[in-house]
Amino acid sequence: xxxxxxxxxxxxxxxxxxxxxxxxxGIHDWPLIMQKIERNFVKKENSNTKFNWWWESFKxxxxxxxxxxxxxxxxxxxxxxxxEKVWFVACDSDYDPSKxxxxxxxxxxIQKIIGELPYIEYYIVSKKYEWLICESDHGVLxxxxxxxxxxxxxxxxxxxx
Numbered sequence: 001x002x003x004x005x006x007x008x009x010x011x012x013x014x015x016x017x018x019x020x021x022x023x024x025x026g027i028h029d030w031p032l033i034m035q036k037i038e039r040n041f042v043k044k045e046n047s048n049t050k051f052n053w054w055w056e057s058f059k060x061x062x063x064x065x066x067x068x069x070x071x072x073x074x075x076x077x078x079x080x081x082x083x084e085k086v087w088f089v090a091c092d093s094d095y096d097p098s099k100x101x102x103x104x105x106x107x108x109x110i111q112k113i114i115g116e117l118p119y120i121e122y123y124i125v126s127k128k129y130e131w132l133i134c135e136s137d138h139g140v141l142x143x144x145x146x147x148x149x150x151x152x153x154x155x156x157x158x159x160x161x
Contacts, residue, residue: 005101008090011116012109022105022113025087030102033087040129041144054123055136063148065155070139073114073122075158079143079150080107080124080133088113089123 005024012022025033038044043057065072080086088103088110103110107124114122123134131145143151154160 004090004099008101008103008113008117011113015109015112015116017105017109017112022088022103022109025102025104033102034089034100036129037087037089037123037125037132041125041132055134055140055142058132058142058144060144061148062142062144063151064143065141065151065160067135067139067141067160070135072135072139072141073111075141075154076111076124076133077107078158079147079154082107085127086110087123087125087127089125090117091121 009024038054041059042054043059045057067075083106085104085106088105089100090103091100103113104127110124114120119137121134121137123132125132126145126147131143131147133141133143133147133151135141141151
């Protein structure tokens with residue numbers, strides 16, 4: 001059986017995405033990156049807090065938009081700058097919700113990948129750790145940090161919940 005990371009890379013290859021547009025982060029780099037993301041955006045209740053379901057423990061103000069059809073990923077390129085390389089943290093919610101995988105890339109390739117992966121929880125994070133945006137398993141797009149004004153503008157312009 002192919003693992004989540006391998007399957008995601010296989011999908012990227014089938015979509016013709018180059019490593020510059022979408023790639024897995026190496027095993028030696030991801031722990032520090034994940035710790036920085038968590039330190040900046042997630043309240044750590046205790047040392048046993050896992051990386052899963054971060055959206056239940058976000059730090060600071062956040063902003064949410066409900067998407068009835070669980071299709072928030074289709075609109076990400078209207079909120080996230082297409083020229084900005086970002087971290088993409090994904091969780092295979094059905095198979096192993098305790099394991100997160102770290103990738104990097106641009107929002108358009110990431111949208112294509114999300115569209116091919118069934119039932120994932122994902123987080124997209126500024127490489128400068130200025131903002132985080134995620135879609136929960138309840139179809140809610142949640143943003144923290146400097147992405148909030150863009151989300152507010154998107155909500156007004158598109159008249160969504």
